[in-house]
Each structure stands twice: as structure tokens, then as C-alpha cells.
Amino acid sequence: MKRNLLLSMVGYGAVLGASLLTRHAAREAYRKTAGAAPPEHPGRRDTRWREALAWGVASGALVGVARVVGQRLGDEAERRRRSRVRRALARRDD
Known part of the structure; x- marks a missing residue:
């Protein structure tokens, strides 16, 4: 299996797990702050606007934070991998 394909598969698995x-x-978080379960279907008419918006804010904020953390960790891992490859090539040339 090609290395890029393997890295892509691992990346997709990490994204799935993180999501x-x-x-x-x-x-x-919603359950603890609101004292109730989050609305199953925020768009339904029987869900109050306040509940739907609170759920939207809570879930959106956490998803946004997870995306940023995932991108930063992925970029850092790639930077470290490239650094190791450069050091290994430099040692080989010496």
C-alpha cells in the first residue's frame, strides 16, 4: 500500500474519531449546562428557538475547536516527519 494512501486512511480515521x-x-456539555438532553431535531416546530440556538452554539463551538486542534496537530506531525526525513538524509550524505 502506498504511504500517501495509508496516511490518508489514517487521517480520515482520526477525523471520524474526533467527530x-x-x-x-x-x-x-449541553446536558450539564442546560440540565436537559439536547434537542434531537433542532429544526422541528416543537423545539423552542432558545433550545435550538443554544444547541447550535454549543455544538458549533466544539466542532470549530476540534477542527482547529486537528489541523494544528496534523500540521505539527507533518512538520516533525519532514524534519526527521531531512536529518536522516543529511546523516546518510555525511
């Missing part, structure tokens, strides 16, 4: 963890964290 599941973020969804769970958003539900728990």
Missing part, C-alpha cells in the same frame, strides 16, 4: 468524540462532548 464522534466532539459530538459526544457537545451533547454532554
Whole structure:
């Protein structure tokens, strides 16, 4: 299997895992702050605007933070990998 394909598969798996963890964290945060379960379907007419907007803010903020953290960690891991490759090539040339 090509290395790039393997890295892509690992990356997609990490994104999937992070999204599941973020969804769970958003539900728990809403449950603790609002004292109730988040609305199952915020767009339905039987959901109050206040509940729908609170859920939107809570879940959106956590998803945004997860995306930024994931991008930063991914970029840092790639930078470290490139640095190791450069050092290994420099040692080989010496």
C-alpha cells in the first residue's frame, strides 16, 4: 500500500474519531449546562428557538475547536516527519 494512501486512511480515521468524540462532548456539555438532553431535531416546530440556538452554539463551538486542534496537530506531525526525513538524509550524505 502506498504511504500517501495509508496516511490518508489514517487521517480520515482520526477525523471520524474526533467527530464522534466532539459530538459526544457537545451533547454532554449541553446536558450539564442546560440540565436537559439536547434537542434531537433542532429544526422541528416543537423545539423552542432558545433550545435550538443554544444547541447550535454549543455544538458549533466544539466542532470549530476540534477542527482547529486537528489541523494544528496534523500540521505539527507533518512538520516533525519532514524534519526527521531531512536529518536522516543529511546523516546518510555525511
